[in-house]
Amino acid sequence: MRYVSTRGRAPALGFDDVLLAGLAADGGLYVPETWPQFSADDLKSFAGLDYPRLAARVMAPFVKGSVIEHKLEDLTRRAYSAFAHTAVAPMIQTAANEWLLELFHGPTLAFKDFALQCVGLMFDEVLKARGARITIVGATSGDTGSAAIEATKNRDAINTFILHPAGRTSEVQRRQMTTVDAKNVHNIAVEGTFDDCQNMVKALFADTKFRDDVHLSAVNSINWARIMAQVVYYVWAAVHVGSPHRKVTFAVPTGNFGNVFAGFVASKMGLPVERFVVGSNANDILTRYFETGSMTAAGVVPTLSPSMDIQISSNFERLLFEAVGRDGAAVSRHMDQFKQSGSYTVDAKAHALLLSQFAGQRLDDAGTLKFIGEVYKASGYVLDPHSAVGLYAARNAGLESAVPRIALATAHPAKFPDAVEKATGTRPSMPPALADLFHRREHFTTLPNDLDQLRRLIRERISH
Numbered sequence: 043m044r045y046v047s048t049r050g051r052a053p054a055l056g057f058d059d060v061l062l063a064g065l066a067a068d069g070g071l072y073v074p075e076t077w078p079q080f081s082a083d084d085l086k087s088f089a090g091l092d093y094p095r096l097a098a099r100v101m102a103p104f105v106k107g108s109v110i111e112h113k114l115e116d117l118t119r120r121a122y123s124a125f126a127h128t129a130v131a132p133m134i135q136t137a138a139n140e141w142l143l144e145l146f147h148g149p150t151l152a153f154k155d156f157a158l159q160c161v162g163l164m165f166d167e168v169l170k171a172r173g174a175r176i177t178i179v180g181a182t183s184g185d186t187g188s189a190a191i192e193a194t195k196n197r198d199a200i201n202t203f204i205l206h207p208a209g210r211t212s213e214v215q216r217r218q219m220t221t222v223d224a225k226n227v228h229n230i231a232v233e234g235t236f237d238d239c240q241n242m243v244k245a246l247f248a249d250t251k252f253r254d255d256v257h258l259s260a261v262n263s264i265n266w267a268r269i270m271a272q273v274v275y276y277v278w279a280a281v282h283v284g285s286p287h288r289k290v291t292f293a294v295p296t297g298n299f300g301n302v303f304a305g306f307v308a309s310k311m312g313l314p315v316e317r318f319v320v321g322s323n324a325n326d327i328l329t330r331y332f333e334t335g336s337m338t339a340a341g342v343v344p345t346l347s348p349s350m351d352i353q354i355s356s357n358f359e360r361l362l363f364e365a366v367g368r369d370g371a372a373v374s375r376h377m378d379q380f381k382q383s384g385s386y387t388v389d390a391k392a393h394a395l396l397l398s399q400f401a402g403q404r405l406d407d408a409g410t411l412k413f414i415g416e417v418y419k420a421s422g423y424v425l426d427p428h429s430a431v432g433l434y435a436a437r438n439a440g441l442e443s444a445v446p447r448i449a450l451a452t453a454h455p456a457k458f459p460d461a462v463e464k465a466t467g468t469r470p471s472m473p474p475a476l477a478d479l480f481h482r483r484e485h486f487t488t489l490p491n492d493l494d495q496l497r498r499l500i501r502e503r504i505s506h
């Protein structure tokens with residue numbers, strides 16, 4: 043399988059190079075040259091497979107020609123063995139024709155483990171085959187940092203540096219990163235804000251000499267391999283409620299658009315999907331886009347669902363590429379315009395095409411607390427604030443009631459105990475694997491907001 047850039051000016055690459063590159067050289071995102079197809083018979087044959095086997099079947103066409111091609115099921119078995127639920131992604135029925143797909147049984151209690159547990163192993167295989175090493179550097183205020191650390195800890199060919207703003211993350215989220223004790227994991231508490239952390243990471247990537255010297259790499263959600271691994275649970279969930287005989291609708295709490303784009307990929311591959319409902323919190327750039335046809339940035343406001351507090355949904359570029367008939371020059375024009383003016387408008391034909399498959403919903407913090415409380419009272423089910431946005435979107439998008447609705451539950455409630463306690467009156471307890479989180483020793487280095495000191499520390503640590 044070859045991959046092309048959404049901006050049309052970067053060389054086509056195979057899977058292994060796309061994995062290591064992350065972003066394309068022209069600033070675009072990699073997508074497969076063509077969408078592999080599953081027939082109705084293929085989908086029927088998926089019923090009854092366990093999660094790791096289904097994952098290998100769904101991802102196989104995307105890794106043709108890769109060094110992992112013939113190791114895929116071994117890899118998915120290892121990736122999902124760390125999940126706390128034997129079904130990996132259990133489904134809970136919450137109403138007639140309505141299900142929650144629980145994606146939070148991985149080691150860090152958020153759906154990002156689904157992709158990163160796989161991607162960590164894929165990096166390992168590709169680096170081993172090439173005799174190469176990489177340095178992963180990322181900034182986090184939320185779930186990505188801990189998921190990346192869990193996915194890359196104790197790997198010989200990878201050093202992972204994760205920056206977080208000192209004293210400005212939630213205690214659960216910080217401890218999930220800093221209590222991991224592994225030689226190749228380096229937590230840096232920066233005396234500054236999340237933006238300071240992110241600016242330092244960007245500056246490192248812009249420093250060509252440093253980037254080449256340390257073989258800098260990223261595991262953010264623009265990496266194609268992350269999207270690919272997320273396609274699996276859409277197929278899994280749809281097959282469970284009767285695909286290919288019935289269409290389904292998915293509701294997805296959305297930030298960077300990586301998760302819901304993976305669902306769109308599943309539909310491109312032949313999964314019958316009626317509609318995708320995109321749920322936003324007060325940071326509603328996507329919902330406004332679906333309402334108006336204009337993608338217009340606004341400032342980020344902090345909410346109870348911090349992993350969806352974004353200004354730009356980077357992965358939307360992949361959907362735009364499809365909507366404009368895979369015209370890389372048109373995508374480039376839109377992205378240039380967005381960079382210059384903070385806004386672009388999709389032409390009416392492409393917008394109508396998107397509206398035929400997507401809808402947007404929003405829920406602010408007050409609504410989120412109210413909805414978590416209502417669902418708890420009615421059923422005893424405890425939603426985290428992100429999953430609440432998803433289920434609310436499923437219930438309020440005016441959907442055809444005969445079509446099964448599946449809302450994605452993206453985080454465990456114990457990850458956001460304050461909001462959940464406020465909404466339900468009860469503090470959610472940590473799952474057993476993390477029960478002693480508050481008693482584990484933390485490992486991190488505090489640094490001032492100073493690029494030179496960060497560069498020095500990274501060079502020093504990777505030379506050992």
Ligand SMILES: *Cc1c(COP(=O)(O)O)cnc(C)c1O
Binds near residue numbers: 350
């Ligand atoms: C990252 C995250 C999201 C947003 O996912 P995107 O792929 O960025 O749209 C939603 N919920 C939780 C809990 C997350 O960690």
